[in-house]
Amino acid sequence: MAEVLVVVEHSGGEVKKVTLEMLTLARELGTPAAVVLGGPGVAAPLLDRLGEYGAAKVYAGESADLDGYLVAPKAAVLADLVRQGQPAAVLLGSTQEGKEIAGRLAVKLDNGLLADVSALDGQGVATQTVFAGSTIVKSQVTRGLPLATVRPNSLSPVPAPATAEVVPLEVAVDDTAKLARVVERKVEPKGARPELTEASVVISGGRGVGNADNFKLVEELADLLGGAVGASRAAVDSGFYPHQFQVGQTGKTVSPQLYVALGISGAIQHRAGMQTSKTIVAVNKDAEAPIFELADFGVVGDLFKVVPQAAEEIRKRK
Amino acid sequence: MNIVVLVKQVPDSSAERSLRADDNTVDRGSASNVINEMDEYAIEEALRIQEAHGGEVTILTMGPASASESIRKALSMGPDRAVHVLDDALHGSCALSTSKVLAAALGTLSADLVLCGAESTDGRVQVMPHMLAERMGVAALTGARKLTVEGTALTIERQTDEGYEVVAATTPAIVSVWDTINEPRYPSFKGIMAAKKKPVQTLSLADLGVAASEVGAEGASSAVVEQHKRPPRAGGQKINDEGDGGAKLVEFLASEKFV
Numbered sequence: 184m185a186e187v188l189v190v191v192e193h194s195g196g197e198v199k200k201v202t203l204e205m206l207t208l209a210r211e212l213g214t215p216a217a218v219v220l221g222g223p224g225v226a227a228p229l230l231d232r233l234g235e236y237g238a239a240k241v242y243a244g245e246s247a248d249l250d251g252y253l254v255a256p257k258a259a260v261l262a263d264l265v266r267q268g269q270p271a272a273v274l275l276g277s278t279q280e281g282k283e284i285a286g287r288l289a290v291k292l293d294n295g296l297l298a299d300v301s302a303l304d305g306q307g308v309a310t311q312t313v314f315a316g317s318t319i320v321k322s323q324v325t326r327g328l329p330l331a332t333v334r335p336n337s338l339s340p341v342p343a344p345a346t347a348e349v350v351p352l353e354v355a356v357d358d359t360a361k362l363a364r365v366v367e368r369k370v371e372p373k374g375a376r377p378e379l380t381e382a383s384v385v386i387s388g389g390r391g392v393g394n395a396d397n398f399k400l401v402e403e404l405a406d407l408l409g410g411a412v413g414a415s416r417a418a419v420d421s422g423f424y425p426h427q428f429q430v431g432q433t434g435k436t437v438s439p440q441l442y443v444a445l446g447i448s449g450a451i452q453h454r455a456g457m458q459t460s461k462t463i464v465a466v467n468k469d470a471e472a473p474i475f476e477l478a479d480f481g482v483v484g485d486l487f488k489v490v491p492q493a494a495e496e497i498r499k500r501k
Numbered sequence: 502m503n504i505v506v507l508v509k510q511v512p513d514s515s516a517e518r519s520l521r522a523d524d525n526t527v528d529r530g531s532a533s534n535v536i537n538e539m540d541e542y543a544i545e546e547a548l549r550i551q552e553a554h555g556g557e558v559t560i561l562t563m564g565p566a567s568a569s570e571s572i573r574k575a576l577s578m579g580p581d582r583a584v585h586v587l588d589d590a591l592h593g594s595c596a597l598s599t600s601k602v603l604a605a606a607l608g609t610l611s612a613d614l615v616l617c618g619a620e621s622t623d624g625r626v627q628v629m630p631h632m633l634a635e636r637m638g639v640a641a642l643t644g645a646r647k648l649t650v651e652g653t654a655l656t657i658e659r660q661t662d663e664g665y666e667v668v669a670a671t672t673p674a675i676v677s678v679w680d681t682i683n684e685p686r687y688p689s690f691k692g693i694m695a696a697k698k699k700p701v702q703t704l705s706l707a708d709l710g711v712a713a714s715e716v717g718a719e720g721a722s723s724a725v726v727e728q729h730k731r732p733p734r735a736g737g738q739k740i741n742d743e744g745d746g747g748a749k750l751v752e753f754l755a756s757e758k759f760v
């Protein structure tokens with residue numbers, strides 16, 4: 184069976200969940216081969232995990248050139264690999280970096296691009312949800328191989344242990360790929376909460392939360408349920424919570440098992456980022472709030488009464 | 502510094518949007534058409550750079566005849582002129598073909614800096630700036646929440662999942678901006694009147710030396726083969742809080758095995 188290249192998303196020496204999802208998907212399409220791109224020594228700590236999820240081969244491109252610039256060098260190395268190996272498909276995470284690499288790869292290979300897919304079958308037919316989750320489309324590449332970015336949380340990762348054989352890649356990057364220099368990379372402490380797009384539980388607060396201090400209520404519920412915290416744009420714009428946690432059309436798209444909306448009206452642009460969540464729960468004091476149209480369970484009430492009671496009840500049950 | 506701002510017309514995201522039944526392309530009749538919101542932030546950023554450093558600001562749009570409304574609206578914010586790539590053959594173009602056409606148009610404009618939105622609300626692909634940079638051999642600084650221009654040196658700050666990064670390049674370059682970068686101005690009455698007289702140049706595919714077979718449905722590198730409306734989520738249970746709303750909520754969560 185032909186190889187399916189899975190471009191590994193990683194951070195701080197750990198494989199991100201979307202990569203395990205992609206390896207799981209890749210096994211349906213061919214033989215999964217992971218591609219790790221980064222600075223010297225980047226691959227070693229990732230190997231066990233990649234093998235655990237079925238990567239029989241790990242291509243390792245390790246060079247300061249892959250780390251010190253925005254995506255162009257990574258795209259160059261990948262393009263060479265695709266040209267040499269003729270894989271059955273190439274999968275990347277539907278993250279900022281994944282999409283950017285994919286865009287460049289599409290141009291380099293003159294290959295169609297399937298962005299933000301939630302499924303891809305053996306015939307190369309991808310499933311995508313568009314327009315704030317209102318429309319489902321199936322699409323296909325008509326030129327080249329299936330090149331897709333995969334939306335995090337679209338499937339459950341399933342282990343399939345293999346021993347990862349490491350194949351070093353030669354990294355020769357020309358100057359036009361080195362035009363955007365990373366001058367500084369700042370890691371902000373983020374605590375123990377799971378990452379928003381990868382979390383299986385997301386608790387979001389909106390304007391109804393009232394102020395930044397009250398977001399503690401949202402965080403408390405998130406921690407009790409092992410979830411991530413999200414926010415509506417109104418909450419972000421009002422300075423209640425930082426922008427990187429915004430859910431919606433101009434924020435993150437999340438697809439968790441459970442999404443809890445607290446004091447969020449459910450505007451269409453907010454739904455755009457959470458509509459594909461498996462179970463949706465809402466607390467809102469306005470019985471007419473549109474969020475109730477999509478909530479599997481809704482409480483019409485004051486979140487300052489409902490949320491503390493819920494937190495207390497969960498603590499009791501633990 | 503000469504700046505070109507890429508502006509895309511999209512169906513209004515607050516309305517019900519759909520794909521056409523006949524050819525699966527975005528139905529531009531189903532919702533009113535507006536400037537892609539993030540592109541307004543790119544226009545604002547261009548105007549601020551022009552105010553500080555001089556030069557000219559040009560709007561570049563590829564889109565159908567109706568896009569001229571968005572072009573006028575963009576010009577009413579303050580840019581000097583616009584270029585509209587308009588050709589019937591463009592209907593149904595994929596992102597890859599769009600980048601080919603925009604790159605060709607940019608080739609006629611010799612900009613020092615190209616600004617665009619980080620993503621469009623209809624496509625949401627976030628790929629255009631890198632596709633263009635790849636074709637043009639210039640730097641792409643994407644997803645800026647802050648942009649600093651000093652002579653030919655450009656520096657951006659961009660949000661990452663881990664924190665943020667600072668990325669630098671020199672002109673010519675493409676910078677895409679996020680909606681956290683600034684607060685776009687509203688067009689003034691004077692601006693709206695002035696926009697009516699600003700030059701809008703129309704370019705066809707022939708003007709750009711791109712063959713019709715390379716774009717549109719014929720030249721597309723990907724195709725929608727099927728579409729259907731997602732069945733609306735059925736609202737589930739809704740209860741009024743009568744002092745036990747929190748407890749009931751947890752009962753529901755427990756029944757779904759979340760606690």
Ligand SMILES: Cc1cc2nc3c(=O)[nH]c(=O)nc-3n(C[C@H](O)[C@H](O)[C@H](O)COP(=O)(O)OP(=O)(O)OC[C@H]3O[C@@H](n4cnc5c(N)ncnc54)[C@H](O)[C@@H]3O)c2cc1C
Pocket residue numbers: 388389390391392414415416417418429430431432433434435445446447448449450451452453456466467468469472484485486487514538
């Ligand atoms: C181009 C564009 C892009 C956008 N992108 C996004 C995006 O990415 N994400 C996003 O979220 N929005 C986005 N928006 C904004 C969106 O249209 C809404 O304005 C926003 O989602 C509203 O946020 P909200 O629900 O928190 O605030 P509101 O709409 O003000 O709702 C607050 C809700 O809280 C309830 N409430 C108040 N007090 C309490 C209480 N004590 N207890 C219980 N409930 C209470 C109220 O009944 C109300 O329903 C975008 C808009 C545009 C035009």
Ligand SMILES: Nc1ncnc2c1ncn2[C@@H]1O[C@H](COP(=O)(O)O)[C@@H](O)[C@H]1O
Pocket residue numbers: 507508509510537539540561562563564599616617618619620621622624625626627628629630
């Ligand atoms: N047809 C177009 N005409 C002009 N600019 C465009 C067009 N398509 C995309 N862009 C620009 O590219 C940005 C990113 O778009 P996208 O890659 O579609 O998410 C948009 O915000 C626009 O600035």
